[in-house]
Amino acid sequence: MSLLTHVLACLFGMGSWVAINGMWVELPLVVTEIPEGWYLPSYLTVLIQMANIGPLFITLMHRFRPGVLDERPVIYCIVGLGIVATFLLAFFWRQTMTIGGSLHSVPLLVLTFLLSVVDCTSSVTFLPFMMRLRPQYLTTYFVGEGLSGLVPALVALTQGVGLVHCQNATLAVVANQTADNATMVGSGELQAIYQPARFSAQVFFVFLSVMMVVSLVAFILLNHHPSVARERKNDLYFSGDLAPGKREQGLSLHAQTPEQKPMISHLESKREAKSSFGKGTYSNLELVFIFVVLAWVNALTNAILPSVQSYSCLPYGNKAYHLAATMAAVANPVACFIAMFLPIRSLFFMGFLTMFGTGFGAYNMAMAALSPCPLLVHSASGTAVIVLAWILFVLSLSYVKVTIGVILRDEGHSALVWCGAVVQLGSMLGAVSMFPLVSVYGLFRSGDACNTKCPM
Structure with missing residues (x-):
């Protein structure tokens, strides 16, 4: 394996969702200067x-x-579109x-839609393209996909997006001397100052454009690149002369003695009887x-839980929210590194890990749902538990x-196409289910960062 190819696969994966992830982390700075205000997240969904x-x-x-x-011409088109749109x-x-x-912020909404097309389409084009490389590089690609959320989050933290401090409203009046704030003089309340x-x-958006250029x-x-091309050329598995299924079968038979080939052929026929999908392994x-597991974990990680992250974390304080968001973003590539060195393909273990992560997601x-007064809201232990719950939730389901x-990569090219399609389907179902609960019926309530009072 080539270290250069690993680095390139990682940088390529960073371009998959960096634009939309960047838009989400920049929301606190954007919404204060556009007419849509905090309705923008609903429009983005x-x-x-x-x-x-x-x-x-x-x-x-x-x-x-x-x-x-x-896939290659499509990838050139969508990545080029992403570069232009972010710029x-x-x-x-x-x-x-x-x-x-x-x-209305028409340019913002139109360009965001184009970026959404770019990132959504990457799910069904980037993964099948990785079929052209060795299986080990797919895990590296997932590391890059995780970094597409982590890097913008770290840049936004450096930028200071969404940080507030609480100031006595009377002092705010003295500082601002505005008629609107004058009504709060003597109220004794605290005011959140961004x-x-x-x-x-x-x-920040220029930085996102540069990241797309790097991808x-x-x-x-x-x-x-000659080293990447030479690596594919010298490996029978990646020969372009045979269809993917025949390539894999040819490589398997190539490694067997003539006496073993009839037995292998018999096993292959039994596999094909099990399923017509891919190589018939399952x-x-x-x-x-x-x-179903793939759709479920993507619904949870891409739509359902992110839509309520602020409600679950902000009652514990602004620092708890930023720490949970950042450490959860770190957990994604960490899970990919773990999968690289400790791959476990057991379906039983996959189901167990899915239930494990779903449990933390339920918490x-x-x-x-209990916001603005969740459990242990006034204690350091409550802050530690909510941050840990978010880390373990993302870590376990990212590994899945x-x-x-x-x-699915081992099952062939079409399997990866369907993998990307199911990822988007799960994300869509999760977003559609949460949109009315959060934005229409308002079932979740956020407390004032400075004045919320909860029973001890």
Whole structure:
């Protein structure tokens, strides 16, 4: 294996969801300067689900016109679109237009939709492209995918997004001398003051554009660098002369003696009888289990729990929220590293780990439902538990996602296409189920960062 190829696969994976992840972590700075305000997260949820038209088209092409669509031109197009959209976002995110008598951030919404198309489509194009490399590089790709959330989060922390401090309202009046704040003089209440960012949202979006450029350069080198090309050329598994299924069968038979080949052929025929999907390694029931678990963990990690993270963490304080968000982002690539050195493909262990992570997710959801007065809200132990719950939730379910990706990678190209499609399906179902609960019916309540009073 080549260290250069590992680095390129990681940098390529960082371009998968970096744009949308970056938009989410930048929300506290953006919403204060646009007419949509804190309704923007609801709009983002809808736009991301509308963007699933990209994965739907790719999946249908692979289903009804197999072999016609090559992922590489599609990847060049979507990554190029991501570079342009993030760069334009840096200069036009504040611009507004009047529609129906009210102001709307049309450029921001349109560019965000284009970025959503880019990131959603990456799920069904980046993974199948990784089929061209050795299986070990797929885990490295997942590390990069995890970093696509971690790196923007760390940059946003450096930027100081969303940090507040509590100040006596009377002092705020003296500082601001505004009529609106004058009504709070003598009230004795505290006022949440957002600290100014160290650099602007424009710089942050330019940084996202640079990350997309890095991903594109890594993709170009994965296709054309001599060491990567030589590695594929010298390995029978990656020979382009045979179909994927025949390549794998040919490599397996190549390693056997003539006396063993009839037995291998017999075993292969029995496998094919189990299932027509991929190489026939798993039965139909096992495949249903794998895809249901895949949809479930992506619904939880990509939509359901992120939509209530602020409700579950902010009652414990702003520091608890940022620590939980950052450490959970770190847990994703850490899980990929663990899967790289300790791969366990047991379906039983996968089910156990899924239940383990779901349990911590249920605790996080319960604390969000109890907001603004969750359990142990006034104690350091409560803060430690909620941060630990988020870390273990992301760590366990990220390991499950990587394991399923590696399993389906061994089943062939079409399996990875369906893997990406199910990832998007699970995320969509999770977002659709949570949107009315959070944004329409308002079942979750957030407390004042400075004035919420809860019983001891």
